[in-house]
Amino acid sequence: xxxxxxxxTLSVAIERWPVAGAFTIARGAKTHVDVVVATxxxxxxxxxxxxxxxxxxxxxxxxxxxxxxALPEAGPSLLPRGAARNALDCALWDLRAKRVGQPLWQVAxxxxxxxxTTAFTISVAEPERMEAEARAAAHLPLLKLKLAxxxxxxxxxxxxxxxxxxxxxxxxxxxxxxxxxxxxxxMLVPFGVELIEQPVRAGEDHLLxxxxxxxxxxxxxxxxxxxDLARCRGRYAAINVKLDKAGGLTEALALIAEARATGLExxxxxxxxxxxxxxxxxxxxxxxxxxxxxxxxLLARDRPDGFVYTDGIMAPR
Numbered sequence: 001x002x003x004x005x006x007x008x009t010l011s012v013a014i015e016r017w018p019v020a021g022a023f024t025i026a027r028g029a030k031t032h033v034d035v036v037v038a039t040x041x042x043x044x045x046x047x048x049x050x051x052x053x054x055x056x057x058x059x060x061x062x063x064x065x066x067x068x069x070a071l072p073e074a075g076p077s078l079l080p081r082g083a084a085r086n087a088l089d090c091a092l093w094d095l096r097a098k099r100v101g102q103p104l105w106q107v108a109x110x111x112x113x114x115x116x117t118t119a120f121t122i123s124v125a126e127p128e129r130m131e132a133e134a135r136a137a138a139h140l141p142l143l144k145l146k147l148a149x150x151x152x153x154x155x156x157x158x159x160x161x162x163x164x165x166x167x168x169x170x171x172x173x174x175x176x177x178x179x180x181x182x183x184x185x186x187m188l189v190p191f192g193v194e195l196i197e198q199p200v201r202a203g204e205d206h207l208l209x210x211x212x213x214x215x216x217x218x219x220x221x222x223x224x225x226x227x228d229l230a231r232c233r234g235r236y237a238a239i240n241v242k243l244d245k246a247g248g249l250t251e252a253l254a255l256i257a258e259a260r261a262t263g264l265e266x267x268x269x270x271x272x273x274x275x276x277x278x279x280x281x282x283x284x285x286x287x288x289x290x291x292x293x294x295x296x297x298l299l300a301r302d303r304p305d306g307f308v309y310t311d312g313i314m315a316p317r
Contacts, residue, residue, distance in 0.1 A: 005071070010088075011039045012068045014061045017274060018300040033272035033299070034061035038068055038087035040095050047095025050277035051087035051244050056221060059083055081225050081247035089248025090280045105283050108249070113283055115315035119144040119169060119292040127151070127158035134162030140312040142167045144292055149175035153187050160191045169290060171197040174221060177204060185213045195267070195290060197240060198222060208235040218267055226255050229262065238265035240292070241284065249280040256284060270295040275306030282307070282316070
């Protein structure tokens, strides 16, 4: 949605939200997340959008805020893909829906959303700790494991012991660069792993040329928006769509449509975020094969009007 900003006011705030414990991936651990909230007002109504900085692009909450505050009177198209454009794009969608008094899904021409099964993320750790966390989450239908390269087989085996019935997907977070991807994937087949995210570093996707993985591979860091699809085809079976990467709901919906048209499966994921940031992603995730929108579950608290998560099923209040 390319809505200009004349006659609208824009305010931007950074909010800090503590993580429940620590969120750990191959690149490090986080004990809190700073989200950026953009608010656009027309004098009567206001729309809000939330974004989380893409750290592996060098973004910070402060740089995202500064991008938004420096924006002239024009729409999101003047911003590059990333968190700033996401916050503004989603705020404008929210404002438009409130102006016409309709739910956002209807304004966007989407079907009425239904509750979704979402993955629950288990941070990378020693196998014993991951097994304990899996056992505590064994009642959930879908678990997502963060991996780190060395010792991954032991981690997956431990999680499977802890949650023998759960569906499993894994996120290598680029840590399999330099490893035999087919061999690594083959070792995970007996544990029922159904998807492997981002095995190699973004920009080194050519390492997957000719690779025939026994488990489908999914591009995360390697697929930001539609401009990345060409390099994903033939190397990945799926893409992980995140609004913060793509630059908002507008691009996410276009990316999903184009990916499906070319035969790629779709996962819709998120950064650490509150339910304000998850709400538009929930609409984009309708019909996705895999949904990973557990950002609010990984926080120590969420917004009062946030999503309800019950046994792995998420639904708005």
